[in-house]
Amino acid sequence: MLKTVFPTILLIVCSLSYGQNNLENTDLKYDFAGKLSTDELKFTKLQFDWDSEDILIVNYTQLRTDCHFDNHTHKINSGKWWRKFYSETDISNSLVVFLCSEKHEGIKGLYVDRTNFFLKHFFSRKKSCFAVLIINKNGDYLQFNGHYSEEQVSNYTQYLKSLL
Template sequence: MKKSVIILILLFIVVSCSSSKLIEKPTEKINVKTHKRKTIIYDYVGFIDIEKLNFIKKNYKWNNEEVLIINYSQPVKSCHFDNHKINSVTKKFYKEFYEKIDTENCLNIKVLANGERVRRKLDNISYFDDKDDFLQTIFFERKKSCFGILVIHKNGNYLQYNGHYSERDVAQYIYDLKNNYLEKYYQKK
């Protein structure tokens, strides 16, 4: 009898703590206009000159979109796990991550520092190798982490963060760039 009770208790605990429970996701996109603005941390803010901007446009197929979002995987040696996997799990993660963000008129890509490790999985549409280690050298070498994000406006303004970032952070980066928040910031200085 005691064994049956213990087994039932353990079974109840396992089922109630299961990570496979269905969790209802909010379908509403993050609206930075209606939420109280929180302080968003950027590692780097600046302006990309026309030569570098043209290199990025050419090599990452950025055409008419107002904003380019680069989800960057830093070199494997900078990370304590393999951050260069491209499989159904990682694709699903990024799809769900960006579902709540207003990415209208944005090109959203993933660039890998060591893309040659997974060259066969790179499609040069959504997944790219860091051409000539350009992004690593210009932007991501300044601070090591597993991941980073670089959000660039077509006018050359950019925001960069190295490390783990949230949907709210990315939504705010896009909003700030689309609404010339950086230009206003620089004028105040």
């Protein structure tokens, strides 16, 4: 029995360590990585009407109380800035959304984390003014809290697409 159990255990351990090292050996700088549960992925797809794209990019604005300045004042006139940001970013076959921790009146296309699902599951782990969460359609994700660049978003997106 030991002859059949040992190779199976060794194969499982090697497989698990390869998956971890695969991410650890990349040049990606991120705060958190993981995989959504089936229920979390279902909820996320419903929340943003995410259906056909391979990647979901969530640009998150944290609670005002978690930031050293009013990080919500920029929301009203930020469309031009974000268009430029994403025009210089490789986001092919991606859905880009903007999620805010607090409600704002009159801002078209801004999602609000009404149930605090994203705050509780992702953005309360490291407080910052802004964050990005990028998820592939299988539920694998990378998250960075703080100011992030076009290059980071492109690199995360390409890495997560490679896992599909």
